[in-house]
Amino acid sequence: MKLQHQYLLITTFFISFFCFSKMIWAGVDREPSINVPVNELHASLLNIMKDVSTKSFQERYNVMEEVMVTHFDIPLIAKVILGRYWKTLEKKEQTDFIDSFNRLTISTYVNQFNSYNGELFRTLSIEQMKKNRFVIKTEFVRIDDTPVSFNYIVQNNKGAWKIISVIANGINDLSLKRADYSSVIKKRGFDSLITSLKQKISNIQPK
Amino acid sequence: MTASHILKLVKYLVYSGVLILAAGCATTQNNVSENSHDPLEPANRTVFNALEKLDKQFIKPVAESYVSLTPVPVRTSISNFFDNLSYLNVIFNDFLQGKFEQGMTDMLRFAYNSTFGIAGLFDISTPIGMPANSEDFGQTLATWGVNQGSYLYLLGPSSTRDITDQVPSTLLNPFFYFSSVVMAPISVLNAINTRANLLEKSNIRDEAALDAYSFTREAYLQQREFKVHDGNPPASGYDDIFNDASDIGNTDDNKESGMLVIE
Numbered sequence: 001m002k003l004q005h006q007y008l009l010i011t012t013f014f015i016s017f018f019c020f021s022k023m024i025w026a027g028v029d030r031e032p033s034i035n036v037p038v039n040e041l042h043a044s045l046l047n048i049m050k051d052v053s054t055k056s057f058q059e060r061y062n063v064m065e066e067v068m069v070t071h072f073d074i075p076l077i078a079k080v081i082l083g084r085y086w087k088t089l090e091k092k093e094q095t096d097f098i099d100s101f102n103r104l105t106i107s108t109y110v111n112q113f114n115s116y117n118g119e120l121f122r123t124l125s126i127e128q129m130k131k132n133r134f135v136i137k138t139e140f141v142r143i144d145d146t147p148v149s150f151n152y153i154v155q156n157n158k159g160a161w162k163i164i165s166v167i168a169n170g171i172n173d174l175s176l177k178r179a180d181y182s183s184v185i186k187k188r189g190f191d192s193l194i195t196s197l198k199q200k201i202s203n204i205q206p207k
Numbered sequence: 208m209t210a211s212h213i214l215k216l217v218k219y220l221v222y223s224g225v226l227i228l229a230a231g232c233a234t235t236q237n238n239v240s241e242n243s244h245d246p247l248e249p250a251n252r253t254v255f256n257a258l259e260k261l262d263k264q265f266i267k268p269v270a271e272s273y274v275s276l277t278p279v280p281v282r283t284s285i286s287n288f289f290d291n292l293s294y295l296n297v298i299f300n301d302f303l304q305g306k307f308e309q310g311m312t313d314m315l316r317f318a319y320n321s322t323f324g325i326a327g328l329f330d331i332s333t334p335i336g337m338p339a340n341s342e343d344f345g346q347t348l349a350t351w352g353v354n355q356g357s358y359l360y361l362l363g364p365s366s367t368r369d370i371t372d373q374v375p376s377t378l379l380n381p382f383f384y385f386s387s388v389v390m391a392p393i394s395v396l397n398a399i400n401t402r403a404n405l406l407e408k409s410n411i412r413d414e415a416a417l418d419a420y421s422f423t424r425e426a427y428l429q430q431r432e433f434k435v436h437d438g439n440p441p442a443s444g445y446d447d448i449f450n451d452a453s454d455i456g457n458t459d460d461n462k463e464s465g466m467l468v469i470e
Binding site: 080104108111112149164165169170171172174175176178179180181182183184187193196197200203204 | 411414415416417418420421422424425426429430432433434438440448449
């Protein structure tokens with residue numbers, strides 16, 4: 001092939017490649033802020049994993065608290081977990097529950113993600129479920145171990161995308177907690193639920 | 208097969224036969240518990256509480272000692288050994304589910320690990336592109352349209368459908384055909400090693416769960432769904448819980464006529 005033909009071919013190739021990738025990215029990038037909650041969560045988790053020896057439990061707790069409050073739709077999550085019991089509660093009881101539930105969730109994250117050995121998070125796909133709801137599929141890659149699948153349901157709440165559910169290896173955190181907590185309420189009542197939550201929190205937090 | 212083996216086999220067959228019948232009956236009678244998955248809840252809870260006590264006082268401490276005394280590579284080899292012994296059941300269920308390609312790869316995996324992997328002690332198949340698959344008779348029944356049945360807690364979480372796996376998995380395990388004298392210590396090692404591998408999960412549960420029984424049941428049932436769909440359950444199942452909460456989980460854009468779930 002003549003030299004100028006080769007150059008033409010190469011240039012055409014690069015231009016096509018450039019346009020094609022722009023097309024792909026335009027498709028994926030339909031709404032950049034959708035990725036924010038999950039990316040922020042992953043970044044913070046990796047941070048607290050790396051900072052275990054340099055930061056105290058409280059400091060790492062504060063990092064995760066910031067993430068939870070900003071990027072999770074806590075009020076919605078709390079309502080769904082309590083299901084039909086939610087409406088039977090007084091305002092103060094609802095607030096108490098949200099507060100205790102929040103503290104337990106954050107403490108559990110801090111306690112579970114407590115060492116770093118080269119792990120990373122990888123986003124796999126984003127699928128639309130409804131007009132306002134997407135599922136983001138990711139995986140937590142570990143060295144010398146099988147990856148853990150973490151899927152997130154995000155929903156747009158008054159302009160901001162927030163996480164409303166976490167599914168780890170097929171197990172939906174929300175369903176798990178709902179079954180757990182409704183069992184306690186049914187057998188021992190709501191006050192007992194709050195007491196048990198507080199007990200769990202104090203078990204996790206360092207003395 | 209010796210007489211004791213035949214006896215064991217008959218016991219397993221009767222056992223699973225009774226359970227399948229029970230599954231059929233259990234789903235038609237009035238549920239004792241309000242939870243539609245768990246009509247056997249009172250009996251299950253009794254067994255659960257008894258086993259948890261035994262676990263806390265005896266089994267778990269033994270597993271923890273085992274972990275502290277045994278180096279990781281040794282425990283990995285032990286896990287590999289037992290996983291390999293039970294792999295014939297995976298192959299069997301691959302074919303029953305029509306997963307022929309996977310069945311062929313799994314046969315290769317078993318052959319390689321058993322020979323070059325020295326009786327299954329070393330998993331040399333995963334690094335060369337033949338990772339382990341997880342198939343059992345419960346999943347096979349699921350692909351044939353049998354639903355979960357009732358949650359059943361016997362020696363761990365199971366269901367009236369999934370417990371049927373005990374039959375093929377026992378018959379297809381080569382060690383079943385050895386004498387009990389050899390079997391006993393090996394079974395004990397298998398039990399301790401299995402418990403050791405579950406320590407991380409049980410610690411997470413103990414930390415987060417207020418009612419360990421419900422937590423275990425829910426996690427088990429969901430994980431079975433995950434396995435039946437080979438790790439890729441339809442995403443549409445994820446937000447059923449929001450529909451259940453009638454209007455609570457739906458913004459204006461997502462409102463549908465929700466199903467009211469009686470809990």
